[in-house]
Amino acid sequence: MPDAFIYDHVRTPRGRGKADGSLHEVTALNLAAQTLSAVRDRNKLDPALIDDVVMGCVDPVGEAGGNIARAAALVAGLGDGVPGIQINRFCASGLDAINFASAQVMSGQHDMAIGGGVESMSRVGIGASGGAWPVDPAIAVKTYFLPQGISADLIATKYGFSRDDVDALAVESQQRAGKSWEEGRFNKSVMAVKDVNGLTILAKDEHMRPSTTMQTLAALQPSFVQMGEMAGFDAVAVQRYPEVEAVNHVHHPGNSSGIVDGAAAVLIGSKEAGKAAGLRPRARVRAFANIGSEPAIMLTGPIDVTRKALKKAGMTLADIDLFEVNEAFAAVVLRFMQVFGLDNSKVNVNGGAIAMGHPLGATGAMILGTALDELERSGKSTALITLCIGAGMGTATIIERV
Numbered sequence: 001m002p003d004a005f006i007y008d009h010v011r012t013p014r015g016r017g018k019a020d021g022s023l024h025e026v027t028a029l030n031l032a033a034q035t036l037s038a039v040r041d042r043n044k045l046d047p048a049l050i051d052d053v054v055m056g057c058v059d060p061v062g063e064a065g066g067n068i069a070r071a072a073a074l075v076a077g078l079g080d081g082v083p084g085i086q087i088n089r090f091c092a093s094g095l096d097a098i099n100f101a102s103a104q105v106m107s108g109q110h111d112m113a114i115g116g117g118v119e120s121m122s123r124v125g126i127g128a129s130g131g132a133w134p135v136d137p138a139i140a141v142k143t144y145f146l147p148q149g150i151s152a153d154l155i156a157t158k159y160g161f162s163r164d165d166v167d168a169l170a171v172e173s174q175q176r177a178g179k180s181w182e183e184g185r186f187n188k189s190v191m192a193v194k195d196v197n198g199l200t201i202l203a204k205d206e207h208m209r210p211s212t213t214m215q216t217l218a219a220l221q222p223s224f225v226q227m228g229e230m231a232g233f234d235a236v237a238v239q240r241y242p243e244v245e246a247v248n249h250v251h252h253p254g255n256s257s258g259i260v261d262g263a264a265a266v267l268i269g270s271k272e273a274g275k276a277a278g279l280r281p282r283a284r285v286r287a288f289a290n291i292g293s294e295p296a297i298m299l300t301g302p303i304d305v306t307r308k309a310l311k312k313a314g315m316t317l318a319d320i321d322l323f324e325v326n327e328a329f330a331a332v333v334l335r336f337m338q339v340f341g342l343d344n345s346k347v348n349v350n351g352g353a354i355a356m357g358h359p360l361g362a363t364g365a366m367i368l369g370t371a372l373d374e375l376e377r378s379g380k381s382t383a384l385i386t387l388c389i390g391a392g393m394g395t396a397t398i399i400e401r402v
Contacts, residue, residue: 006266009189010039011366016357017259021206033075034194035116036072043267047078051113056097056116057117060086067085070085091388094365096364101266105270143392148328152224153222162250170330173352174354178208181205185350189373208351209355260357299331301392309384309398310384317340317342320383321375322375322378322384328388367385372401
């Protein structure tokens, strides 16, 4: 089976996902197109060599709907001959897009493909695409449906994470992200987003608050108390997990992932395709995996999928130098480190989504790129990238620097 190599990756900065965010004027289509154009231009790549564009998008409706991957390829000027497909595995969509592109290469059916993702959360609101899971009793009752914030608080309660614990992780995320930007660690891969006149709109993640302290976070009220108590979701959580007497609500905007806009693209190809394009591989995709997990607590998927991906790669935890665990909520990362006994010096070393934001369909591709850049910067070899997923799933990818 051919290897799938990573030749390049780019991402936009993350813009605040609100009407006053810097990227609000830019459609998801144009965010995606700008990343595709950057991959082509940075690598002097003949678009005729690209067999497919796979892009994640969690709310593919309205201006972000209608197979945005194909539309973005056309807008980017890749030519009529480059196809595209949009996929949705909720928060792991961007990572799975890379996995899909890698699988195309590994199967030998494609020689080169681009995987990535996009989300304009300021223009197409979270949950805009709807779905049966939260509202149809046929699935909601059966699965003890809980909103994700309640699930995050349930994890904190069940596994013993206090408000101070989740806040401390959030402060560290902010500090690490701020330091990474100060030291230029993202300069290699973050491309400025430009307007129709070619003027730069945003060149740096704007959701960060590096000056965050435990004291500033302590002033924030928990976000999910009313939802849990008044809407009855705490009772559902206790019914599903009776060992939990009551849900301790510890998550708030400061220790949860930020709502932002952004896009990312990763160039994947075989060894032969890279040679034909005059490119040098930066990393190899060692393995990837997906699992389903219990849907009420929902956000523990990264744990089991990590075990599965390691088994597929013939590796152990000791073989992994760096971990990127999406910071959907602080308790997700704390539980991951608790289970595996990981030192936090190996996890999210450049900060995460609490600081920089979580543009749903793009995040997986972004954090894979962050992991690759950090492997190169630090001289390390291997990284595992994983995300929790709505409805109880997990996706993980292992890469090895070459």
